[in-house]
Amino acid sequence: MTNEPAITPDLIAKHGITPDEYERIKSILGREPNFTELGIFSVMWSEHCSYKNSKPELRKFPTDGPGVLVKAGEENAGVIDIGDGWAIAFKMESHNHPSAIEPFQGAATGVGGIIRDIFTMGARPVFSLNSLRFGEICGDSAGVKTNRRLFAGVVAGIAHYGNCIGIPTIGGEIYFDESYEGNPLVNVFCLGVLRHEQIARGAAKGIGNPVFYVGAETGRDGLAGAAFASRELTEESKQDRPAVQVGDPFKEKLLLEACLELLETGCVAGIQDMGAAGLTCSTCETASRGGTGVEIDLAKVPKRETSMTPYEIMLSESQERMLIIVKKGHEQTVRDIFEKWDLPYAEVGVVKDDGMMRVLDGGKVAAEIPASKLADDAPIYVRDAKPKSPAKPLQDWPEADSHSALLQLLLHPTIASKNWVYRQYDHMVRAGTCVLPGSDAAVFLVREANKILAATSDCNALYCALDPREGAKIAVAEAARNLACSGAVPLAVTDNLNFGNPHKPENFWQLRECVEGLAEGCRVFNTPVTGGNVSLYNENPGGAIDPTPTVGMVGLIENEKQITTQFFKDAGDAIILLGGFGSEMGATQYLKIVHGKKEGTPPRIDFDRERALHDSLRSLIRSGLVKSAHDCSEGGLAVALAECCISREKPIGAEIDFGATDLRLDQLLFNESQSRIVISVSKTNAAAAVALCEWRGIPARRIGTVGGRELQLRANGTSLLWPVDDLHRAWYSAIRNCMTE
Amino acid sequence: MKAAVIRFPGSNCDQDCFIALSEVLGVETHYVWHKETSLDAFDLIVLPGGFSYGDYLRCGAIARFSPVMQSVVDAAKQGKAVLGICNGFQILCEAHLLPGTLVRNQSLHFICEHRRLRVENIDTPWTCATWTGTLLNIPIAHGEGCYVADDATLLELNAHRQILLRYTDENGAATAAANPNGSAQNIAGICNRARNVFGLMPHPERACDPRLGSTDGKVIFESILATLGARKAA
Amino acid sequence: MKAKVIVMPKQSVLDPQGVAVRDAMHHHGLPQVKSVRIGKFMEIEVEGADEAKLHEICRDLLSNPVIEDYRLELQ
Amino acid sequence: MKAKVIVMPKQSVLDPQGVAVRDAMHHHGLPQVKSVRIGKFMEIEVEGADEAKLHEICRDLLSNPVIEDYRLELQ
């Protein structure tokens, strides 16, 4: 400890610790911290670990419900009952900044991290989703080329990790918008399955129990990555970045199997992954949750590099590591299992009764901090919020040719088919994917539990930019609608709050509005929030990203007969529009993509209507009437109808007649009013389906018939016609074409 | 009749194979850890897909030296049925139980999707429950599935009718456009001269349950089970 | 002219492939192996390009400076 | 002792990655590039192993003779 730097105000500031926070540290310790302790506080009190800027907001989420077995915040991920003694654990996490620096490894280690969060709960991970945002990728400018490199790298990184570990990536979403230039968003979701009695806890229980370190050796990777994620990316910060973490999905696969095998033996008292803030976070959090102390000796930690200091070991973010508290007397079981799987392991410490996190270095004390104070007493800030002036309602907008406008929308990477992406993901391993990527929600059969789950992730950040509260409400509604369209009843939600620097009052206001909007939506759909992640400081030189509160929602499908997909099935089927023609043009993709305008008031959401719509659709599905269901989202009714025709292997046409309406053609086709779904039913069931909906107060109207090789739309006396093969080709290869430009 | 599904470190389709064999086809199936050294108890040995040893170095290169592989080689020499799926196929090639090898897809991308496969020869234990020319709809999921071998080997494979599956379009034509990975002669699966060792890149175990969209993969398992007398020929 | 480019993972960066191969070599009767690092070797056939441009391409295209170092040799 | 192993695709074997990199180099302002072949470069730190054993490992494990050639250099 002789050559440790002296604690100077400059060093304190470099660690992102304010003078007030430093005083707080001194009062917790009753003395000055040493260098290692300063580092420990700096990572634990970073936004990434402590949520010091967002915690008061997060308390607004509904987290309870009849099916909630483990609540948000209690453990690494929430756990929800799915019946018959089975449960699911799921969560979403961001890896935005690491992916901006090194897209492949950044995204890969993001996947690795969220998977560890799930199996730490004792659950076997069964599928993943990913929610991505990049700058525009079509064109020739240097910026666009960088966006393409980031996009390609992130997708390859997710594929690399997920494919190798053998967890299918079955769905997600991708948007391209200039606000993400230089600061892409990479949010990854993982879900695992377990029996109620298998829930594992991240608590250091049982005084005298040994503490094991298992998994990869510690190196100098990602030193203080959590702190890095908690500030703005600048050219400078890109320079003094920590050593990039490299993911090893092979090692994680072994770790996953070994940990599940060990948990099965019943000799684990507590288990915690080492994610952000690595050994620091896992030791103080387990101690804090257990109401105990933990003492570890760094000399015993398996290391990859020589002469690492305590500071470096404690702050390293090497991947694929876990901390396990073992019931005394069962040490040999741990050794046997980790030897079987050829994984490094070491007994590094012991659970104590003194509430301290004590770090020894070959017997000498290197750090000694009250664990619960470190883990739970981070300062909490209520930041200033200043409303952004509301978006001006749209008065008027130019009318484009609707025929080419539809094509233009289908060609835009935000709306185009994402097959270039999901073809790179193994989305069928584990033999459970009943609805492959390309429909409203992914549907997965959990064989061991004999349950069918549906999952989706959604967020229209353009709406959130123009009206954060309404946009967030719509994100929840759209997720629930996508589940309804696949035949599912929503169970619970995880979220990922991606925002700019919270010290800027307008950004903080957006965060607050979005949280309140999400909370309201979650109450409406009875979907408690099981956990999630906050990523702030997402900025580029042009300002903050569009606020992006991503929603991941999971639902249950009662019966395999009720699994529903979005594409039209058979010629002659009747096409029915539920929810009416709509009219709202503000914040639409039509305005953005065709007219280059991000403006207007986003559509309003009426939750009562939305819920009634889902209930009606589900009852139609239960009665066996529905052959396809697809909601209207980006691009409005015209894009939804086109997708019904072309989003299957072999496209099929449709003939649609809207009759005479009082809307301008572009408004009829491309408005994004909410709470609308296109279904198809066999001809003989059409009248019954319409009657059933109307009886429930849902506007329903037969608008056409499936069949032929063209999509034909008639309205207000005009007729538009597109060969479906042309639409399919354009939509299907749009992203590939941009990427090979 | 007993089947073994070998688990290498990094195997990840082991469970899918296990379920296809045990639940769908009703065969007594056991996992065998790669450190085991005897396969005497088994009549059918399956090397499942996945990323054994992370696919580091080359796919299958390290797994080939796992302790269990000596028994796999011995079993193959004795004429026991050995099936390698995807990574299992790669391991069989590395172990020289099948000729040629599998390299990176020509597109350099991993590809996961359903593909049409044409059955080329039904005079084998792996395809006897179907007809020559039958088109099967079975998923592929690989980054390194491009089969390569020298001309002499390819001639030999053809001469002895060892090519069992080819990638084709919907009409059964083995065109370049229907080839997902650039493999020689659209090869998707081959067997050895003796016909008891079969390797294929597609995943028949993912096409055994109607809820997953296709049951065309079953015919491969049904063929070998019929051959081994565990089941009446279809 | 022939150019050879060697791209290696940086020393500080984990090389999972190298670790897996080292372990395999141990099992293979070579316990004396201390470490293995694996990178890429590229042979480039090029007619009269200038060296500065080649360096630029090594940096921008052939290697990823965030995690890799390169070495260029001209013959 | 340090051993270096270079593993290259055989001349007769297609190297799609090399082709892709060559094309990318063309786009990057180096149209003079005729061909690129990409193989592996391995640095092995080993204490007192015999050369015959190392050759054996190069042949059996580190390269696949169906598609690759190797070169071993000891320092």
Ligand SMILES: Nc1ncnc2c1ncn2[C@@H]1O[C@H](COP(=O)(O)OP(=O)(O)O)[C@@H](O)[C@H]1O
């Ligand atoms: N990153 C991704 N990974 C996997 N699948 C994706 C990804 N992005 C989109 N998809 C799939 O493409 C389909 C269309 O996505 P999207 O347009 O976002 O649907 P929706 O508007 O109904 O939410 C969905 O099935 C979705 O899961």
Ligand SMILES: [Mg+2]
């Ligand atoms: Mg949808």
